[in-house]
Amino acid sequence: MKPTIHPDIVKHRYYPNPSITSTTTYTPGTPPNYSQKHAGYFGHGEFMPKISLPSVAPSEGLGGVMNLNGNTLWQDGSLLVPEKGQFQHILRVLNTNVEGKTKIMFAMTNIKGVGRRYANLVCKKADIDLKKRAGELTNEELERLVTIMQNPTQYKVPQWFLNRQKNFTDGKYTQLLANGLDNQMREDLERLKKIRAHRGLRHYWGVRVRGQHTKTTGRRGRVVGVSKKK
Incomplete structure (x- = not known):
């Protein structure tokens, strides 16, 4: 049977107060005990019985100390860390x-x-x-x-998982990261321009490289000078 909700519970939204550790149960048809109203009311006017919350000490700086099952945890925002100052943002x-x-x-x-x-x-x-x-x-x-x-x-990471396969110079399989990836891409483009490959020339001209149409798209990056008639 669904318990009867007291009108005061529906009217007000009570959220758990971590400083109260007592538990309370609700009997249908009886008014709520306002001395423990923060220990059992969850939100949206709904009552959650038998909720026990850990005691929280006053906050120190950015976080407080929480004793949970005998273990001391430091609270940093919504995170709990074993030692103070251990969490790196x-x-x-x-x-x-x-x-x-x-x-x-x-x-x-x-x-x-x-x-x-x-x-x-x-x-x-x-x-x-x-x-x-x-x-x-x-x-x-x-x-x-x-x-x-x-x-x-x-x-034992498979070769097909890597982003640099069969390198042009040494034929090795590697994973390029951060600055190494930027440097390698720059070297590849310089090599294509130097041997005057089609892709290299398209990069040099600043137009689309992969066969797209250029009549109506790709106009933003180019600067075309207009000569006036004398």
Whole structure:
């Protein structure tokens, strides 16, 4: 049987107060106990019985101390970390700023040359929980991630997974990341221009390279001078 909701409960929305640890139960047909109203009311006027919340000490600086099942956790915003100051909001990985509040797999995609599939595979090879935030990683875990990203073939990452296959000069299979990817693309374009290949000339002229029509599209980047009649 669905319990009767008291009109005061419907009128007001009571949200859990972490400072109250007592539990309360609601008996249909009886008015609520307003001394414990914040311990059991959840939101949208609905009553959630038997909710016990951990006690939270006063906040210190940006976060407070939470005692949960005998363990001391530091609260940093909505995140809980084992030690104060351990969480990093911004990480510097391969000359790239990585957001610390994002889950590690998606945070790694900020690095140029790293997609979601490659990040997922690297995290599994490094034995890192995919549910972890990037700011929770230790220095050893970060070093392990970078090592696997830069040397994927040594950790049994298949060659077809890499973004640089059969390099023109040495024929090797590698994964280009960050600045290395930009430098390699620049060298490839310079080589195409130097040998006057069709693709290189199209890049040099600043027009579409892959066979698109150019009558109505691709007009924005070009500057055409107009000579007036004398």
